Structures are given as C-alpha cells and as structure tokens.
Amino acid sequence: DGGITQSPKYLFRKEGQNVTLSCEQNxxxxxxxxxxxxxxxxxxxxxxxQIVNDFQKGDIAEGYSVSxxxxxSFPLTVTSAQKNPTAFYLCASRLTNYYGYTFGSGTRLTVx
Amino acid sequence: GENVEQHPSTLSVQEGDxxxxxxxxxxxxxxxxxxxxxxxxxxxQLIIDIRSNVxxxxxxRIAVTLNKTAKHFSLHITETQPEDSAVYFCAASISPGNQFxxxxxxxxxxxx
Numbered sequence: 001d002g003g004i005t006q007s008p009k010y011l012f013r014k015e016g017q018n019v020t021l022s023c024e025q026n027x028x029x030x031x032x033x034x035x036x037x038x039x040x041x042x043x044x045x046x047x048x049x050q051i052v053n054d055f056q057k058g059d060i061a062e063g064y065s066v067s068x069x070x071x072x073s074f075p076l077t078v079t080s081a082q083k084n085p086t087a088f089y090l091c092a093s094r095l096t097n098y099y100g101y102t103f104g105s106g107t108r109l110t111v112x
Numbered sequence: 113g114e115n116v117e118q119h120p121s122t123l124s125v126q127e128g129d130x131x132x133x134x135x136x137x138x139x140x141x142x143x144x145x146x147x148x149x150x151x152x153x154x155x156x157q158l159i160i161d162i163r164s165n166v167x168x169x170x171x172x173r174i175a176v177t178l179n180k181t182a183k184h185f186s187l188h189i190t191e192t193q194p195e196d197s198a199v200y201f202c203a204a205s206i207s208p209g210n211q212f213x214x215x216x217x218x219x220x221x222x223x224x
Contacts, residue, residue: 033211040121042201042216043156058211059113090155099144099205101212103155 003027006091006104012112013078013085021076021107023091030096032074036060037088037106046089049074050096078109086111114139116204118215125192126223133218135202136184142204145185146212147176150199159200160187192222 004025013019023032031050035043045058049068063082068074074093078085091104115138125131135145143164148156162169162176162185169176173192178185189196199219203212 035214040216042118043212043214045211048211099146099161100158101146101156103157105155106153108153 004091004093004102004104006089006107008107009105011107011109013109014112016080018077018079019109021078021089021091021109023074023076023104024072025093025102025104026072027093027102028071028095029093029102030071031094032068033092033101034058034064034066034074034076035090035092037090043090046076085109114142114204114206114213116202116213116215118202118218120218121216122219122221124221124223127192127194129192131187131189131192131196131220131222133187133200133202133220134184135186135204135215136182137204137213138183139204139206140180140183141206142213143207144205145176145178146203146205147174147187148201148203150201150217152198156201189220192220194222194224196220197222 007022033048034046044060046064047066049055065077089107092101094101118135146161149159150156160176162178173190175188199217201217202215205212
C-alpha cells in the first residue's frame with residue numbers, strides 16, 4: 001500500500017494518556033516526517049528525521065516526541081502535555097536528495 | 113521561514129468548467145512547488161509539480177504556472193469531472209533536503 005504504513009487508522013485517547021502512532025516504510029527512504037492536519041489549517045510539521053538516531057523539531061513539536069532507532073520506523077508519541085491532540089496525523093518519507101514525498105494513509109486521533 | 117498562502121479555501125464548479133487555485137509564497141529561495149490532491153480520509157497524492165526554471169507544466173487536464181517575480185503559482189484543472197472533487201494543497205520547498213511548507217488547502221467540489 002504505497003510502501004509507507006501508518007497504524008492504527010483510528011485511535012482514541014483518554015485525557016492524561018500517552019499514545020504512540022506507528023509509521024513504517026520499506027522504500028529505503030532516508031528522511032521521515034510527521035505532519036498534523038486540522039480543518040482549515042493545512043499540514044503542519046511536528047518532527048522530522050533525516051537519518052537514523054537524529055531528528056529535529058518542526059513548527060508544532062510541543063507535546064510530542066519521536067524516535068528514529070531504525071531507518072524504516074519513525075513512531076510519534078502524543079504525550080499528555082499536548083492539550084489539543086484531536087487531529088489527523090500524516091507520516092511521510094522521501095530520499096534525502098529528492099523532492100517528492102510519499103505519504104502514509106494517516107491516523108485519526110480522538111480524545112475521549 | 114517560508115509562508116505559503118492558498119486561495120480560495122472552497123471552490124464549487126459545474127462539471128466541465130475550469131477550476132483555478134492560487135498560492136503565494138514569501139521566500140524567494142523556494143524553487144520547488146508541488147500540488148497534492150487529498151480525497152476524504154485518504155493520503156495526499158502528488159498530482160503535478162514545477163521547478164523554478166520552468167514557467168508552466170501540463171499533464172492532461174492539469175497544469176501549473178509559476179511566476180517567480182511575483183512569487184505565486186497556480187493550479188489549473190480543465191474539463192472538471194466529479195472525481196476531481198477533493199482537497200488540493202500547494203507547497204513550496206527550498207531544496208530537496210528541506211521541508212515542505214504547505215498551503216491551507218482548497219476544497220474543490222465539482223457539481224454534476
């Protein structure tokens with residue numbers, strides 16, 4: 001399914017809980033990205049990673065954490081510090097010196 | 113950083129008519145401008161892109177124009193069909209290693 005897999009498709013979180021969203025790719029892409037999508041606000045960058053064991057904050061990193069222990073995997077943890085986590089989360093990847101993104105199919109996170 | 117503005121936020125056209133979506137960007141160093149189509153609940157898909165050394169690019173019913181002097185670029189869809197209904201995002205990037213900056217999206221509805 002396009003080489004980049006996000007799971008789960010839907011996720012429900014209780015107040016005060018941490019949850020982890022999975023992103024796995026088998027495209028041998030170096031760079032991976034997490035975006036948050038809210039209605040009317042487009043895609044906003046949370047974190048990105050250009051190589052294994054290294055990552056940088058994007059524009060809205062507060063309340064989120066990531067790891068990049070393997071080239072194929074870039075999980076995103078939504079912590080209890082994120083006050084408004086309900087959104088659609090998209091993971092993307094690409095080769096370092098190539099423009100084009102490949103997106104995952106997204107995870108819709110809802111706080112209950 | 114780069115700021116990308118996109119207009120209109122919603123657009124309705126009759127089937128067979130043309131649709132035009134416009135984006136402006138702030139950073140004159142940006143040199144790559146992709147357009148993504150996102151159907152409801154699905155991943156964004158690249159539909160066309162343009163680099164700064166080209167003023168126009170066409171792919172069947174879709175075209176993109178770029179005015180580097182004015183720092184704006186536009187998506188043109190001719191002979192619209194109901195399956196063109198989706199949210200369209202523009203983006204800008206400085207180089208292959210840099211992140212994309214996305215517009216806020218245009219929800220296009222093609223009325224049969």
